[in-house]
Amino acid sequence: MISGVLLVGIAVAIFVGFNIGGSNTGVAFGPAVGSGAVSKLAAAGLMSVFFLLGGWTLGRRVVDTLGSGLVTGDPFTMQVSIVVLLFIGLALFAGNVFGVPASTSMTAVGAIVGLGLAIGQLRVDAVLEIVGWWLVAPVIGFWVSAVVGRYWYDRLVERMAINRTEGALVTFDTSGGIPKPELGPNTTPRELGGTLLVVAIGCYMAFSAGASNVANAVAPLVGNGAITMNQGIFLAAGATALGAFTIARRTLDTVGNDLTDLPLVAALVVATVSASIVTVLSALGVPASFVVIATMSVVGLGWGRATVADAVPDTPRVPASSMGVPVESADAPATDDSPSAAELYQPATTARVVVLQNVVPAIATVVAYVVFRYVPIV
Template sequence: MLSLLALAGIAVAVFVGFNIGGSSTGVAFGPAVGSRLVRKTTAGALFVGFAFLGAWTVGRNVIATMSSSIVPAAQFTPATSVAVLFFTGAALFISNLYGVPASTSMTAVGAIVGLGLASGTLNQALMFVIVSAWIVAPLVSFAIGLVIGRYVYPYLDRYVAFTTFDLHFIQLDRSGTIPRPYVNPDASPQDVVGSLSVVVIACYMAFSAGASNAANAVAPLVGAGGPLTVDQGVLLAVAAFALGSFTIARRTLETVGNDITELPILASLIVSLVGGTVITVLSYLGIPASLAVSTTSAIIGLGWGRASRAATLAEFATPTTDRPETDVATGALVTSRAEDAPAGPTIGDLARDETPAEEPSDLPDVPDIGAEGPADLDERSLFDPTAAKRIVTMWVLTPALAVTASYPVFTVLL
């Protein structure tokens, strides 16, 4: 028989997983739903399937780290497990309240650190590795985004197009006894390739989310003395994800933009691929890290790289007074095509049901580095500095608050 505290821990774990599923489904499948490639129900089903795959495979390594390596598994009594999950859920509530993508992983680790400090069992060497990864991972995401934005993105943006269909990409012929799916007849071969790319990368993001987030929901309940085995923990986490994916995620799928960026579909695919890959690698290594932090860092790097094309590296290194100063800021990726060539639809366009400008039949060549003027930052800015400051503050503040708030609680419990 499970104790009341164990049942309370499972209930809190379901609440945490419910919120993770609701928010992560929108992040992963917002572009695919907004561009009418998949329906909300299909997006929820795909998210749950690939999140389960990520949690069942790579996610086990993160669960092992958070359930027995940061502190010994014996420290997770029913009372301390409920407390850790409570602080994790509180972080989700605060981030949702302020509309800021605070890191659930970092906050969950912060609560476990509070437990380790109170019990004197914290694995300091492992925490040094984890904190180092929290610093390096965003820098790697930023650097990859910067290189792609400066040297690759303009060429991809010139040749890769995405269409917002008036009807869903996959239609159902209900004339017969059994409905038969068929591809939207308005889709060109280029649209088919681009659309499949959007859906495939959304599934990859779901895999990464499952790999990194399953531990946040169930790690304290798994291991020696815990009420759940690893397999049961993964199944519980994914079931909670599913509950959020098919309920509150319907709203997040509609709100596919945010106050950081008006992000084109192409750019969203790049940052999803970069952020998802960084987190998948860390999850494979058993290091809990934030998908939101890595993805946002890639967004910033991509914008900086795009804007930096206005000058060569030599011009940056040797500024002179006889030429105008180049303003290298996170610029508007929506203006990233060559002059008079509109960019593809942005996530904000999709959310507002706006139709992007038609692409001209003859696209001009992409200007060389140093020959392109600074992007027009006033029309649609990629990056809102005020929002960025709030986000970075929350990234640092939430795990720090988790440590300082949990330490006295665990001191009393222990």
């Protein structure tokens, strides 16, 4: 018979996974929905499948790190697990409510670090390794995106620009015995290829989200042996799917509408770079912040475009924004009020976003330390 405390722990884990599904679905499939490549329902379905795939393959390593790699001994009683999950869930909820994209992984690590400090069982070497990757990964994202923006972005725009036409992308010829797929009446091969690429990158992002975020929902429960690894992955994936099919619809509306005013190619570059870095870190068992890496990738792309504008003053530009950080692009003709190169990205806004993304995990660490140190929970 399942105890009442375990039921509470599972309910809190579902709450965390629900919020993960609500926030990550918009990030992963916003470009695809905004460009009309897939519907919200299809985006939720793809998110559910690829999130589970990422959690089932690479996510196990991150679960091991959060569940047993940061604190020695066996500190995760059910009560402690519930409190840690509440920290993570409330941080996500606050981010969704106030529009501040808090890092789930950084908040989870912060709460567990606070626990380890409070009981004197923190593995400092493991924490320092993770923090080191947190410092390096955004820099890598910045420079990779900057190189793309400086040298290859214009070529990518020429090759990947998608102009959606009326009607279905693909139709089926049913005149024979077996239906044969054909291009729609107004569809070009380039349009079909670009649309498939947008959807494929969304699936890749969903995979990376599963690899890094499944641990945030269930690592404490798996760490204390209340549920098995496989049960935890299915629980997290199911809760994420619930969020993807419900509250993510609003997120997809917001992101999709925003993306109609920004270059789709820029969003795809940032998504690919960020998802790749997060996937590699997840394979190493490092909890990674997609939000921070994506933010710095956006800044790097904008900085790379700024160097082009400085080198060639007549480079056409048009304002754009992505993931909360203003950048500029060369996807449309310049106007009389086109910004200068110095305005192609905004360091002050970038600094504000990065600071806010780091404040929440820091608060989680301090509050977790105070709670676990002075409240009789452990």
